[in-house]
Amino acid sequence: MNNAQNTAGLPFMKMHGLGNDFVVIDARDAADPVTPALARALGDRHRGVGFDQLAVIRPGQDTDFTLDFWNSDGSRAGACGNASRCVSDYMMRQLGRDQVTLTTERGQLLALRREDGLVSVNMGAPILGAAQIPIVATADPQHLPLAGDPIAIGMGNPHCIFFVADAEAVDVARLGPAIEHDPLFPQRTNVEFVSLIGPDHLRMRVWERGAGITLACGSGTCATAVAANLRGLTGKRVLVNVDGGQLEIDWRDDGVWMTGPVAHVFDATLTPDFLATL
Numbered sequence: 001m002n003n004a005q006n007t008a009g010l011p012f013m014k015m016h017g018l019g020n021d022f023v024v025i026d027a028r029d030a031a032d033p034v035t036p037a038l039a040r041a042l043g044d045r046h047r048g049v050g051f052d053q054l055a056v057i058r059p060g061q062d063t064d065f066t067l068d069f070w071n072s073d074g075s076r077a078g079a080c081g082n083a084s085r086c087v088s089d090y091m092m093r094q095l096g097r098d099q100v101t102l103t104t105e106r107g108q109l110l111a112l113r114r115e116d117g118l119v120s121v122n123m124g125a126p127i128l129g130a131a132q133i134p135i136v137a138t139a140d141p142q143h144l145p146l147a148g149d150p151i152a153i154g155m156g157n158p159h160c161i162f163f164v165a166d167a168e169a170v171d172v173a174r175l176g177p178a179i180e181h182d183p184l185f186p187q188r189t190n191v192e193f194v195s196l197i198g199p200d201h202l203r204m205r206v207w208e209r210g211a212g213i214t215l216a217c218g219s220g221t222c223a224t225a226v227a228a229n230l231r232g233l234t235g236k237r238v239l240v241n242v243d244g245g246q247l248e249i250d251w252r253d254d255g256v257w258m259t260g261p262v263a264h265v266f267d268a269t270l271t272p273d274f275l276a277t278l
């Protein structure tokens with residue numbers, strides 16, 4: 001912590017997209033305060049604030065802003081679709097615009113507010129190569145050597161997608177962590193269980209790397225839509241029902257677009273006392 005935060009505390013925002021919830025720290029004018037210890041302490045829903053991901057806004061690099069993501073276990077995430085949409089909405093309001101560009105570990109992304117008020121982000125092209133997802137080099141990402149014949153897709157972070165007859169029947173809390181830590185995934189993985197519930201309509205339940213079961217995972221719905229199309233189950237434009245609501249995914253030539261609602265719930269300040277415990 002720097003001296004200013006020791007005396008004044010650290011301001012943050014609480015946001016969510018379909019219940020996938022975030023603490024957001026705007027560090028454009030200050031040094032980035034986040035360490036793994038701060039992420040874990042803040043992520044504690046009893047002794048801290050609680051979040052699925054922590055997002056840090058930093059100055060842009062040829063874009064309006066840069067966004068870094070942390071999981072509640074203190075690990076970093078290369079992509080977070082719902083936080084990208086939430087923070088883009090905040091930045092659009094602040095800049096008085098209806099579109100913004102952002103830099104994430106994935107590269108430069110475009111986000112915009114549609115006329116219906118929903119916020120879209122172009123998450124970029126899906127990553128299909130083993131080394132880039134990443135999975136072990138000897139495995140075929142299209143047919144991973146695991147029971148259930150899952151498919152691996154990268155969206156700047158790894159996803160392992162199982163198509164099942166009934167996603168509601170899956171014991172996500174038991175299977176999720178086992179797959180997350182399978183040696184096939186050198187950087188662990190997010191895990192999605194998906195069933196087709198109508199034409200171009202999917203149901204997805206998720207176990208997130210570093211965060212566990214969440215109500216929605218934006219990059220997970222993008223990876224799921226790509227996987228469903230590659231498996232011949234759907235077209236390139238689908239609706240995905242998650243525990244917290246519904247996302248629209250459109251895999252276009254310029255990237256995978258994800259659209260849904262955003263919410264900015266409150267602003268508050270971490271006390272110097274809390275920061276002193278880190």
Ligand SMILES: N[C@H](CCC[C@H](N)C(=O)O)C(=O)O
Binds near residue numbers: 211217
């Ligand atoms: N909830 C996020 C994804 C977080 C992924 C994170 N758990 C990782 O380690 O990759 C989303 O909306 O895309």
